[in-house]
Amino acid sequence: MSSIVPSVKPPRLAVREAPPADASSVAMAVDRLNAWFAENHVLRDISITFPKQQVTALIGPSGCGKSTLIRCLNRMHEVVAGARVKGEIWVDGMNIYGEGVDPVQVRRKIGMVFQKPNPFPTMSIYDNVAAGLKLNGVRNVSVLDEAVERGLRQAALWEEVKDKLKEPGTGLSGGQQQRLCIARALAVKPEILLLDEPCSALDPIATAKIEELLHELKTQYTVGIVTHNMQQAARVSSFTGFLLLGELIEFGTTDRLFTNPSDPRTEAYITGRFG
Amino acid sequence: MPRSSSLNWQDRLFRWACLGFALLILGLVAALAVELAWSSRLALRAFGFSFLWTQVWDPVREVFGALPFIYGTLVTSAIALLIAVPFGLGTAIFLAELAPPRISEIIGFLVELLAAIPSVIYGLVGLFVVVPWVRSVASPSVDAVLGWLPVFQGSPYGVGIFTAGLILAVMIVPFVTTVSREVLLTVPRSQREAALALGATHWETIWTTILPYARSGIIGSIFLALARALGETMAVTMVVGNRPEIHPSIFDPGYTMAAVLANEFAEATSNLYLGALIEIGLVLFGITIVVNGVARLLLYRLHDTSAVHV
């Protein structure tokens, strides 16, 4: 993935601090994004960039639009009936909301892991991981074998399941199921991996495993993660965006945002005064 | 502690009551089987197991074999399933996945209405509309193309195995459609989104994720429909031709187990004749139980491997 040289259109940043400025270090640039659920305007003029091969966290109180934003990033928002998006998101020099862009192709490049583990219950562990490749028409067994092993290794699950690949994915523990879902998303070699509160259904040990995993993953992938948990954001991310009531209040390096926030609302949130 | 002990007492009563009802139902089924066997003992003794594979049904000479009826019931039901399953499942997928909610509501309502129509009405429509159509359109045109296969040879009657299967198909489509639609609608959003996020198209999502997730419910709906088709009497009697014969062509007349029971029971004068009819009832009963057993087994195996308890 790192071989791809993007020519990202420089976004008109409405944020107070620009991320690393040159375009080749930006994997995804969101430009004045608005989103609605029917008449409910839940995202307002969001502009944010996701630096390449970094973990970028989105934090904010419940209902502020974190999930909506991350779902806009791979065109999953529009699968909800009545949902609507306006704005631009640039990946590899292409606006994924541009005319004639097929959302299916976008989703193949930008993988997503959900809050609750959702393996396919009728499929084995192997078939779960291979599902995305099979959708792409890959039938060659050795290619599939290789991709499944690589996905499971990258998701730090291989050692635990290599002897029971034919067993159903739903037989695993919650944390293992979530790593299976990560493996499933990684097997298709996405350019960007999005995770929406991937640890909220997991215990602390499983959570620690996934956080460790994120550190590994950012050597190869650009990662966007939504989290409720500020400690988690501080632990795993290099950049953080703070959302409030559908607006991006502040965006910057995680260190700076947590130690020296420039907006009083950010400070109020990270010091626990609301949210 | 009085509270907990009274709860305990209620618990126990409830448990025993449930067990009682369950045993009662089991007893009823067993009593039914015994009663059928006892009432048909004359025929059972006279023909033994050959009753199941003898073709002759001659009340005058008092020679009875059930094969034409077994054949008729199985083949009409098979034709009905062959038509109703793709059609009913397709409709269910359309209603659950593709149609706008308003249209889905209206069509869903109409399909449910189909299930509420009395079967004698289906019989009448069959007799006045479908029978002439089969006679003058379906049978000759199929014969023209596939007539070299004995199964599809034309026939001048209009009434017959195929016509009965067609009417049965219309009658059981609502079972497949309504139950499958409900099952499809209960597939969690997280499953759908898992597939979409992997880059599946809508169609691929339906095919690779939603249908497999819903498969045990869909199979259940098919067996429900099959049970209905096996036992359907009135409409079939009106269009199947009522001839205890086995012809190679599906356009030729035949007979089913339920139909012969309904038609000949009143005229069964001798005890052996009556016994033979009741034995047909016993066979139908047995087939229904086997079908249900197979359904259970299938669902059990599916649950074993898929564990759909999310």
Ligand SMILES: Nc1ncnc2c1ncn2[C@@H]1O[C@H](COP(=O)(O)OP(=O)(O)OP(=O)(O)O)[C@@H](O)[C@H]1O
């Ligand atoms: N499916 C939906 N239909 C209609 N409105 C929705 C839907 N999902 C979310 N919303 C609304 O959109 C707004 C943003 O929701 P979103 O799920 O993005 O918040 P969030 O920041 O992810 O919250 P949480 O931390 O609780 O997950 C909320 O006001 C919510 O009421």
Ligand SMILES: [Mg+2]
């Ligand atoms: Mg959320």
